[in-house]
Amino acid sequence: MIKERILLVEDNKALSKLITKKMEQNLDYEIIQAYSYKEAEEILEDNDDFFIALLDLNLPDAPNGEIVDFVLSKNIPPIVLTGTLDNSIQEEMKSKNIIDYVYKGNIDDVNYIFSLIKRLSKNRDIKVMVVDDSQVTRNKIRRVLKNQMFKVIVAAHGEEALNYLEDNPDIKLILTDYNMPVIDGLELTKEVRKKYDKNQLIIISITSSNEQLISAKFLKIGANDFINKPFSDEELICRVNNSLETKEYLDKMTNMAHLDFLTGLYNRRYFFEEAESLHNSKNFVVAMIDIDNFKKINDTYGHDIGDEVIKSVSKTLKNSIKGADIAARFGGEEFCVVLKNIDQKNAIGFFLKLKELLAKNKINTKDGTIKYTVSIGLSFGDNDDKNIDELLNSADKALYKAKNSGKNRVEIA
Numbered sequence: 001m002i003k004e005r006i007l008l009v010e011d012n013k014a015l016s017k018l019i020t021k022k023m024e025q026n027l028d029y030e031i032i033q034a035y036s037y038k039e040a041e042e043i044l045e046d047n048d049d050f051f052i053a054l055l056d057l058n059l060p061d062a063p064n065g066e067i068v069d070f071v072l073s074k075n076i077p078p079i080v081l082t083g084t085l086d087n088s089i090q091e092e093m094k095s096k097n098i099i100d101y102v103y104k105g106n107i108d109d110v111n112y113i114f115s116l117i118k119r120l121s122k123n124r125d126i127k128v129m130v131v132d133d134s135q136v137t138r139n140k141i142r143r144v145l146k147n148q149m150f151k152v153i154v155a156a157h158g159e160e161a162l163n164y165l166e167d168n169p170d171i172k173l174i175l176t177d178y179n180m181p182v183i184d185g186l187e188l189t190k191e192v193r194k195k196y197d198k199n200q201l202i203i204i205s206i207t208s209s210n211e212q213l214i215s216a217k218f219l220k221i222g223a224n225d226f227i228n229k230p231f232s233d234e235e236l237i238c239r240v241n242n243s244l245e246t247k248e249y250l251d252k253m254t255n256m257a258h259l260d261f262l263t264g265l266y267n268r269r270y271f272f273e274e275a276e277s278l279h280n281s282k283n284f285v286v287a288m289i290d291i292d293n294f295k296k297i298n299d300t301y302g303h304d305i306g307d308e309v310i311k312s313v314s315k316t317l318k319n320s321i322k323g324a325d326i327a328a329r330f331g332g333e334e335f336c337v338v339l340k341n342i343d344q345k346n347a348i349g350f351f352l353k354l355k356e357l358l359a360k361n362k363i364n365t366k367d368g369t370i371k372y373t374v375s376i377g378l379s380f381g382d383n384d385d386k387n388i389d390e391l392l393n394s395a396d397k398a399l400y401k402a403k404n405s406g407k408n409r410v411e412i413a
Helices: 013-026 037-046 066-073 087-094 107-123 135-147 158-167 185-193 212-220 233-258 268-280 294-301 303-320 344-360 388-404
Strands: 005-009 030-034 052-056 078-082 100-103 127-131 151-155 171-177 202-208 225-229 283-291 326-331 334-340 363-365 368-370 374-382 410-412
Touching (some): 005 013, 013 030, 013 107, 030 037, 037 066, 052 066, 052 107, 100 107, 107 233, 127 158, 135 151, 151 158, 158 171, 158 185, 171 185, 185 202, 185 212, 202 233, 212 225, 268 326, 268 388, 283 294, 283 303, 283 388, 294 303, 303 326, 303 344, 303 363, 344 410
Parallel strands (some): 005 030, 005 052, 127 151, 127 171, 171 202, 202 225, 374 410
Antiparallel strands (some): 283 374, 326 334, 363 368
């Protein structure tokens, strides 16, 4: 896989090498170095496909920040590095739609760059909606957020925002003003919270500094945070990023509780929670899957190779199921899959194909390449059969039959 590239333009070679070394240790990007405006110009003549650029503001052959305008002309978003905190220069740089302005004073500032790049990489996949009846404010916030690489949607009032949310249920964060026509920010927050809790969709309210009681009302009805007008670009970015990082941490903790550590599939406990939703399916199938001769694989090649086989099965399961289907590791070499809203004929065809796919997988060992097979037992349910324990017991019996009939088979209860 070809790595994305970052352009680093810094005339201090020792600092440039330090930043490059630390970036290569902490980030999965290819770092291209230039030590002058001229070198950067030559690099970008051949290829301007860069994720971002880190730019020293004062280069020997471009002492007044000319490199910033040049890189922006190539549509590459820049982070500006500087050895001075001059307010006038800082304001000038911000007006140029740069990502950020970083003082290169010590190693902490360098570390901040790494966290910023990681954040930008995540932001590319995040939809944010700005809701404000002032076009000037909407445009200002949109500009700041787009510079941070978010996908930005704007709405002029709450009703328009709710319509956009209906069409874009993957929106992760809403920034909403309070005073708006049709539906104001408070009512918008109430409506959104009927469908999405605080951990699913972040809401940050925007209120005037003389509306402190309104900020409290927003928090009480479910806003995650608030920003008082007037606010700086830095405050807006920090509030948004802090809220997203809190959500991501909570998501990670939830995943740790729900997912099997080795494979990333659901664990047995969460499987039974998810199985409650089977009553929404007209027809479904429960499959118990077991790796054939797994003890022999472990005894012959060791437990590390056994883990690789388990991960290989898990990867194929993840790539094969879709939508609301469930795949879980029950423990050891045993897995369970539930396919929803599927008839028996198509379900049998799915698992026959899955069995063949798994038989083609290869695991590399120091003694050569090995293959493995699985046995599968199926049990079918419908609206009249809701007991998951009975279905699992039936699928287990079918799996036992597959094992006793020669393995590498699909059997039906």
